[in-house]
Amino acid sequence: MTDIRGNLAKVNARIDEMKKRAAEAGRGGEAVMLCAVTKTRDADAINEAIAAGVTDIGENRVQELLDKYDLVRPVRWHMIGHLQTNKVKYIIDKVDLIHSVDSFRLAEEIDRRAEQRGKVMDILVQVNPAGEESKFGVSVDETDQLIRDILDKCPHVNIKGLMCMAPFEFNPEDAGVYFREVKKLFDHYKALARERLNVSILSMGMSNDYEVAILEGSSLVRIGTAIFGERR
16 A cells, blocks of 8 residues: 555655755755646545645646546646647636646637636646657747747736656656756746746656756656556
């Protein structure tokens, strides 16, 4: 049986240690949000994690989010997986942050659905720094145009920052080069603060590489396996 409470305590301790090391190196050290990734996890396991202190959970698939939404204790929901435009309407009133905006078409649909709900939706722009065909996200060079288009044409979308997934590396240290590239972008947009460009969240790092991501300046890590154990 997985010791969710114990695993969470270990992850939080490592986050605190990495924050301290990042601060000593002059690369961040501010608060780091933990988003527990609940893909394939049942409501009982999620509720156990919430009881142990988890405040934010991330789902990869819309249907899973909908299936669990009413079974889970009060918590902040994040949409962290690829989001199809025809699924936006199902989650626009349920999630606090959409991490995976990778096209203007998707941003436009989020804007339209948010307007219908009378709200402004917080999003992250997903960047694919390695240009991997197997991963979603805009290239580093395409990021600026997407952000400009969203600011110009999507008044019900608030850009809170960037998200990336580094290539899986057997040596997590090798992911650092990708995290550093996205951190430079993040710093650039943070300095350009304006209406609906309120950059404060850099979502980088998962169970295999979150320690490296924090050292490189991540302010939000998405962790599933290290909390809930290997998926069956």
